[in-house]
Amino acid sequence: MNVLKAHKISKYFYEPEKFQVLKEVDLTVDRGEFLSLVGKSGCGKSTLMYVLSTMDSQYEGELEIAGQRLTGQDQNYLAAFRNKHIGFVFQFHYLLPEFSALQNVMLPALKLNNLSRQAIEEKAYEKLKMLGMEDQALKLSSKLSGGQQQRIAIARALINDPDIIMGDEPTGNLDSNNTHMVFDIFQELTQTFKQTIVAVTHDENFAQKSDRVVEMSDGRIVSEGKKKRAELNIL
Amino acid sequence: MLNSLKLSIEIAKIHLLSKPKQTLVAMLGVTFGIGMFVAMVSLMTGLNRLTEDLAMTSSPDIRIFHDITVERKSILEQVNENGTNLVYHQKPKNESLKVRNAMGIAERIRLHPEVKGVSVLLNSQVFYNYGPVQLSGIIAGVDIVEEDKLFDLRSKMKEGSIENLITNQDGIIMGIGLAAKLDAHTGDRVLITTPQGFTKSLKIIGLFQMGVGAIDNVKSYASISTVQTILGEDKGYITDVNIKLKDYKQAKFIAPGFQQSFGYKAEDWETANATMLLGVVIRNILTYSVSITLLIVAGFGIYNILSITIHNKMKDIAILKAMGFAGKDVKQIFMIQSLVIGLIGSLLGLLIGFILSYLISKAPFDGGDVISIDHLPVNFNPIYYIIGIVFGVLTTAIAGYLPSRKASKIDPIEILRG
Numbered sequence: 001m002n003v004l005k006a007h008k009i010s011k012y013f014y015e016p017e018k019f020q021v022l023k024e025v026d027l028t029v030d031r032g033e034f035l036s037l038v039g040k041s042g043c044g045k046s047t048l049m050y051v052l053s054t055m056d057s058q059y060e061g062e063l064e065i066a067g068q069r070l071t072g073q074d075q076n077y078l079a080a081f082r083n084k085h086i087g088f089v090f091q092f093h094y095l096l097p098e099f100s101a102l103q104n105v106m107l108p109a110l111k112l113n114n115l116s117r118q119a120i121e122e123k124a125y126e127k128l129k130m131l132g133m134e135d136q137a138l139k140l141s142s143k144l145s146g147g148q149q150q151r152i153a154i155a156r157a158l159i160n161d162p163d164i165i166m167g168d169e170p171t172g173n174l175d176s177n178n179t180h181m182v183f184d185i186f187q188e189l190t191q192t193f194k195q196t197i198v199a200v201t202h203d204e205n206f207a208q209k210s211d212r213v214v215e216m217s218d219g220r221i222v223s224e225g226k227k228k229r230a231e232l233n234i235l
Numbered sequence: 236m237l238n239s240l241k242l243s244i245e246i247a248k249i250h251l252l253s254k255p256k257q258t259l260v261a262m263l264g265v266t267f268g269i270g271m272f273v274a275m276v277s278l279m280t281g282l283n284r285l286t287e288d289l290a291m292t293s294s295p296d297i298r299i300f301h302d303i304t305v306e307r308k309s310i311l312e313q314v315n316e317n318g319t320n321l322v323y324h325q326k327p328k329n330e331s332l333k334v335r336n337a338m339g340i341a342e343r344i345r346l347h348p349e350v351k352g353v354s355v356l357l358n359s360q361v362f363y364n365y366g367p368v369q370l371s372g373i374i375a376g377v378d379i380v381e382e383d384k385l386f387d388l389r390s391k392m393k394e395g396s397i398e399n400l401i402t403n404q405d406g407i408i409m410g411i412g413l414a415a416k417l418d419a420h421t422g423d424r425v426l427i428t429t430p431q432g433f434t435k436s437l438k439i440i441g442l443f444q445m446g447v448g449a450i451d452n453v454k455s456y457a458s459i460s461t462v463q464t465i466l467g468e469d470k471g472y473i474t475d476v477n478i479k480l481k482d483y484k485q486a487k488f489i490a491p492g493f494q495q496s497f498g499y500k501a502e503d504w505e506t507a508n509a510t511m512l513l514g515v516v517i518r519n520i521l522t523y524s525v526s527i528t529l530l531i532v533a534g535f536g537i538y539n540i541l542s543i544t545i546h547n548k549m550k551d552i553a554i555l556k557a558m559g560f561a562g563k564d565v566k567q568i569f570m571i572q573s574l575v576i577g578l579i580g581s582l583l584g585l586l587i588g589f590i591l592s593y594l595i596s597k598a599p600f601d602g603g604d605v606i607s608i609d610h611l612p613v614n615f616n617p618i619y620y621i622i623g624i625v626f627g628v629l630t631t632a633i634a635g636y637l638p639s640r641k642a643s644k645i646d647p648i649e650i651l652r653g
Contacts, residue, residue: 050648055557076561083559090651094554098253108558110245113238156558168651 002064003163003196004029009051009061011044021047022059023219029164032194034186035225036207039216046168048216049200053086053166054078066163083112087157089199091169095149095156097142101133104141105155112160120159127155131185147178154185158195165189167199171206183209239564247571250544257540258576264536265580266587269627272526273588276619278595279522281612283515290508292445295385295477296486298507299340299493302500303330337473340497344478349489352479354381357462357472363455364426365417372413372453374427376462379408385479388443388456394421395441400458406440407461412452414442427465435465446608530626533580534634541573541638553647562643569642573635574628581627585620 004027011022021044029035037045050056052063054070057078063070066085070078087108095104105124109115115123128134131151136144141152150170157165170186171179183206189195190211199210207213215223251258309322334340341353356377363370379400383389388397393411400406407427409419419425421439428434437457445451463472478493480486486503494501505512545552552565596613 046652050652053557055648055651076563079556079559079561079564081559082557088554088557090554090557092550094550094651096551096554098249103249107555110242111239111559111564113242 001031002028003031003033003066004052004198005062005064006048006052007062007064009048009059009063011047011051011056011059021219022051024061025216025219025221027052027214027221029196029198031163031196032190034190034197034211035199036210036213037198037200037216038202038204038207038213039222043216044219045200045216049166049168049198052198053088054082083108084160085163087160087162087165089150089153089157089165089167089170091172095141095152097140099141100138101128101141101144101148101152102137104152105159108156109159124155124159127158128152130158131155147174147181150174150178150182151185154182158189164196164198167197167201169201170199171201171203179203179206186210240567243564243567244571246568247575250548250568251572251575254544257544261537261540261576262580262583264533265530265577265627265631266583268526268529268533268630269581269584269623270587270591271529272522272626273585273619273623274591274595275522275526276622277588277592277613277615278611279518280616280619281596281614283518284614285608285612286511286515289447290504290511291483292386292447292450294504294507296480296483297478297490297493297501297503299334299344299476299478299497299499299501300474301330301332301334303327303332331472332474333468333471334473334476334499335471337471337476340499341476343496344476344493347489349480349482349485350478351481352381352384354378354385354477355459355473355475356382356477357459357466357468357474359462359466359474360430361465362428363413363417364428365419365423368417370413370416370453372410372455374407374455374457374462374465376457376459378459379456382456382477385477391443391445393442393444397441399440400456403438403440404458404461405435405437406457407437408441408443408456409439410451410454411442411444412448413455414439416452429466431467433465433467435461437461526626530630533627534630537573537576537631537634538638541569541635542641544572545569545638545642548642549645549650552642552645553650556645556647557651565645566639566643569639570632570635573631573639577628577631577635578624580631581624584627585623588620588623589615 006025006027009022009025010020013019013021025048027048037049039045047056051059054063054065057073057075061071065081068081070081073081096107099107102121102124105127106120109120109123110117125134125137128137131154133148133151133155136148136152141149144152171182174182186197186199187209190197201207212225213223214221214225309320309325311320311322337355341355344350344353354377356375358373358375361372361374363372379388379397383397392408395408397408400408407425414420417425419439421442424436424438426434426436443451443456460470463470466472480489483504487505490501490503555565556562592613592615595611598611599609600611602608
């Protein structure tokens with residue numbers, strides 16, 4: 001089953017001069033798939049990810065996530081959609097520094113407002129516990145180490161049980177220990193919880209260990225990669 | 236909707252509390268502006284009210300009198316209407332200041348629905364002689380009971396009572412400043428000399444104090460007949476008809492009608508005290524220009540602080556947007572911050588303004604010879620506190636809106652991509 005379907009995505013940059021970054025990119029992602037997007041700097045992989053994540057709506061082509069067509073929707077709709085269906089993990093963790101770890105994790109759920117505050121807090125603790133961070137819950141996020149912050153960010157990405165997690169160089173700013181740890185978390189999420197993950201990465205090791213490696217070059221997908229895990233076909 | 240507001244308030248609160256010093260500085264800007272506004276406007280309107288009160292004390296709402304400076308046509312122009320006439324240096328006619336049929340006019344005015352009271356009187360320049368001292372001043376012949384209805388003379392008596400004037404035909408009630416200059420006391424007799432050369436000895440039977448040097452230092456009251464006698468005029472000689480209205484603000488609209496119907500000059504209190512009331516206008520201009528300047532400065536402070544905050548929080552805004560906060564949510568978060576700063580700052584400002592006003596109202600102030608006050612008049616009208624808080628919140632809302640809107644338009648991709 002497809003969680004994400006992109007059809008003929010093209011995008012242009014107009015500064016400093018007109019330049020086609022994405023050239024009719026087609027991509028489908030299955031549920032529970034851990035997909036790495038690789039390629040040289042400037043090949044358009046980050047640009048593609050921001051289009052796929054709905055944050056960038058200036059493109060041609062069509063995008064569908066979780067069965068909903070997102071092309072041509074307005075910003076407010078897309079914001080609400082991201083809140084419910086997409087979790088983000090960025091290179092520089094991007095937690096809100098004045099908020100505690102717990103508050104950071106709770107924020108997207110408070111915005112979604114499907115559960116009571118108490119239920120949200122319990123759920124946030126559950127996610128933190130899963131990532132081994134429950135004892136840091138009440139610390140200010142700016143007081144945590146880089147690896148800890150990234151784990152909080154992952155917990156935050158998971159809080160609304162999104163259909164897909166988007167990672168922009170999720171291990172780009174971490175040492176090898178923490179990189180391993182983040183990778184293991186991702187793998188566990190996909191294997192145990194059937195979480196779909198799309199991550200842009202430079203890290204060859206990280207990419208090779210994921211389920212599928214999609215390679216981009218010059219605005220096109222040059223290699224679709226192979227699905228590694230047999231159980232994906234069953235789903 | 237309500238949930239999103241609650242969440243915005245929560246985030247705004249954390250932002251404000253995480254930088255307490257910055258928040259406080261922004262608040263103090265508003266506090267200072269509003270505090271100064273309230274203190275200034277309270278004092279200035281207090282002074283304005285005092286000025287108006289003084290103007291009301293020294294003149295009736297409308298005064299009808301024979302204005303001899305009214306231009307008149309020369310006889311030549313009256314006879315030879317269509318010819319070319321040249322008349323140089325026409326001297327004023329020997330006209331009497333008398334208002335003819337004053338009693339009749341008074342009766343007719345009494346019937347006007349806006350009129351509260353009417354009194355007739357005659358005013359004259361006189362010299363007061365007491366021992367070797369000779370002072371020029373004014374004597375007013377009045378029906379003291381009617382005059383009391385108009386000006387509440389009873390409450391202004393320092394010695395004696397107004398009834399003494401009814402029983403005592405050669406008595407006068409003298410301004411306290413004038414009596415002091417003459418060094419005369421109640422029971423003393425002073426010699427009155429009119430410009431026409433009549434002289435009469437009158438007994439001081441009371442002293443009054445209006446609180447205005449311009450009256451207390453020159454004026455005395457006597458009965459109408461006494462003044463008519465010393466002026467050597469007949470019983471119908473009246474120079475002024477004083478009118479008190481139910482609403483003194485109406486004077487300038489009603490006066491022209493009276494002037495037209497009776498053919499005598501009808502002067503409203505605002506015209507009579509134009510120079511005094513000019514101060515009111517100047518004080519108002521001063522108050523509002525200084526207050527608005529202070530508020531604009533406070534507004535710029537808030538604009539600055541919020542702009543800096545938003546600049547420092549670009550990443551946070553981008554991540555909020557990625558997480559699903561819409562532009563309007565982001566705007567809401569920062570608008571709440573500026574409104575909280577504005578509201579708390581303004582409330583503190585009202586408090587500071589009240590304390591300042593209170594201190595001013597208690598500070599001793601000597602009005603000297605001109606006005607008899609011992610402290611500055613301060614107006615504690617709550618309307619200025621309401622204006623203050625509305626001004627304060629409005630300024631901060633405007634100052635906060637621009638950076639907030641900018642924040643709502645931040646493109647998260649530019650920031651997240653680094």
